[in-house]
Amino acid sequence: MGLRKRFPLHLPPGFARLILLGMALWGAMSLLYEPIGGAAASPAGCGDCPNPLVVFRDTQYDGDLPDFKEYDQWEEIKKKGSQSDWTQQSRAFAILFTFRKANPCADVQYTLTEAETLSDKGMGKKGTAKYAVETQITFDTKVAGEKALVQRLAGGQVQLALLPKLGNIKVTHKLIALKNNEVYDLGNYFLDWVQDPPGGEEYFPARKDQKLEKDGKVWLGGNGLVMGSFPPRLLENEIEFQKGDIGITIRKKETPIACTLQTEDSFQRGATRLRRLHVGNIKNGFQERLPRNVRIALKVKNGKLLGGEKMGEWNVYNTTEGRISQELLYEAPTCDRAREDTLEIAGMCEFHDGPASVGETRVRKKIPNPRCVSYAVLRGSRIEKRASDCVESSPGYSKKWKSKEDLSIEASVLMTFEDDYSVNYNKHTDEYRWVLKVKDITLSDFSYRQTAERFSQDYDSQSPPLTKDVQVSSSGWATDPRVVKKDEKVIQIYFDGKTRKAKRAYLSAEIGYLHHSQTRMAGRERKKGPGIADPYSYAELKPFEAVQEANHRFTISSLEEKDREVTFGDGISFFGGQGKKNLSESFRGGCGQSTEERTFRWEIHLKPEN
Structure with a gap:
């Protein structure tokens, strides 16, 4: 019994069908066009911004489209493409009855072409969507004759079976941000x-956990199943995304949760003393770089920000490549008002067609006041790759084996100094050595990520030759990052005896953290049957999972002597240096390659002498 018999369609042809279609969808589609009202609150658990407005575009069909004479919908698709009223009807019901329930954190918009010609009430747009869902359905008959794993029900028993394919069908959904086309x-x-x-x-799809081995080959389940000739609407039933609710995905994609802050030396503009701030390496809720053309909001507690678009107490700036792309200027408060400031960063609620608003503060950064506090900023990173x-x-x-390992560590600290310092002069080198006592070291940023995969296979001269097939994966993360060994710490700065400008500096910081790792192993192993003539078979290895914890440390320090030299700044009140080191080596006779990149940057801000 084919699917066409299980899902009969009885709508009459021609204009009468369009009328019935419009009537059937009248009440249902009105739910797809509820006014979003701009500032309407989002459902509980969705986040601090109104729901994003997402437009669903018509499904696109391509490839080797079938020629099912008993379903005139396919002929309509071939003539009208995605504008076919049949495909629009199927998509509308899939959105209404399955997608909306699974995605309550997004407002959806979908327009029926034919329905709009029947009535202008309840079917029009409600605002301009800023995101779109596109669907592509591709038929491929070049694989005809290859085997598909299915469950076959016959005689009251269900067994796995291999059937020849007529073709493959791939359904791809994309969630696209229209502001950056990402x-x-x-x-x-x-x-x-x-x-x-x-x-x-009867045939049913094989589950993901089912597989069949035959003649040394393995067939896995998990695909959907269509049989014989079938109506197009069967391909519109499932609209799911890897990350889950698209409303939450959009919020996490465009909300900043971490960044780096760099400050330049102050300069005079008219009667005001200003500093340039650089906000970069902005990460979103997925620990990815913030997408292009996403705006974020900034404010300071005691000073004043200049630039961007003013929105109440916030200044709003555009971003590109994970950094603020507009000039960001900062005016520090007087020392009697505050010796330090706090920079707050939040995402913008611009997911819908209503007025923009500022979300909750996600990032806070300390800014010491250079008028009254001497301080330093240190940054370091290590990126390792092995394959x-x-x-x-x-x-x-x-x-045979393949492996891939990735490790990424980034950290920065803020180091403040006591007002008192000692100075010594070395006449042989004509240098002044300043020794500053560290008052405090605070952790500004810390990120850690580690992943590893390994696949190995053992073979011998027997048949089948594969004796063992093992897959190992692991992931690592860090908790409780903190600065260690900061008591009685000092830094040294060397100034030229003639120019009185800084030449080099010696400073470092050490970060301690609790490292967690989770390792999983799975696979199969060849087993001999109990009798001499019994063939080999494969047995699943007992899955293994282990979680470990250990205290680790990461040091932010110069990589080479030249990294301590001053390479930017005026050498008096603001100066610093930086370095990068790349290493690579091969292992296991050249079949493995490892690379490592380390970076170090330091900058010192000295307050003016009274």
Whole structure:
């Protein structure tokens, strides 16, 4: 019994069908166009901004489209493409009855072309959407004859079976931000297309956890299933995305949760003393770089920000490549008002068509007042990558494995100094050495990420030759980052005896953190049957999972002697240096390669002498 018999369609052809279609969708579609009202509160658990407005575009069909004479919908699709009223009807019901329930944190918009010609009430747009969902359905018949794993019901029993395919069908959903044309999320699923089952039998999709081994090959389940000839609406039932609710995805994509802050030396503009601030390496809720053309809001507690667009107590700036792309100027308060300031950063609620507003503060940064506090900023990073693709052979035995490991650590600290310092002069080098006592060291930023995968296979001369197939994956993360060894700490600055400008400085900081790692292992192993003539079979290895914790440290310090030299600033009140070191090596006879990049940057701000 084919799917076409399970899902009969009885709407009459022609204009009468359009009328019934409009009537059927009248009440339902009105729910898709509820006014968003701009500042309407979002449902509980969605976040601090009104729901994003997302437009659903018509499904696009391509590839080897089927020729099912019993379904005139396919002929309509071939003639009208995505404007077919049948595809629009199917998509509308999929959005209304499945998608909206699974995505309460987004408001959706979908327009039926034919329905708009029937009535101008309840079907028009409600605002301009800033995000879009696009769907592409592709038919591929070049794979005809290949095998598909299905569940077959026959004689009251369900068994796994391999059936020849008529083709593959790939359904791809994309969530696109119209402000930057970036894809925020994807939803892919595949369907195997097979013949109708014979009388007395039924076919069902094989589950993801099901597989069948035959003649040394392995077939896995998990794909959807269509049989014989079928109506187009069967392909519109599932609209899911990898990250879940698209409303939450949009919020997390465009909300800043971490960044770096760099300050330049102050300069005079008229009667005002200003400093340039640089906000970069902005990360969103997925720990990714903030997408392009996303605005963020900033304010300070005691001083004043200049530039951007003023919105109440906030200044709003545009971003690109994970940094503020507009000039950001800061006027520090007087010392009698505050010896330090706090910079607050928040995301913008610009996901809908209503008035923009500022979200909750997600990032806070301390800014010491250079008029009354001497301080330093240190930054360091380490990025390691290891990959291998190796084969090890000996008579009657071989082993293959692939591995990939990635490690990323970034940290910055703020170091403030006591007012008193000591000075010594060395006449042989004509240098003054300043020794400043550190008052406090606070952690400004810290991020840690580690992932690893390894696949290995063992072979021998038996048949089938594969003896063991193992997959290992691990991930690492850090908690409780903190500055260690900061008591009685000093830094040294060397000034030129003639120019009285800084030449080099010696300073470092050490970060301690609790490292967590989670390792998972799975695989299969060849087993011999109980009898001498019994064939080999494969048994699943017992899954293994381990979680470990250990105290680790990361040091922010110069990589080479030249990194201590002053390379920017005026050498008097503001100066600093930086360095980068790249290492690479091969291992295991050249089949493995590792790279490492370390960076170090320091800057010192000395308050003016009274």
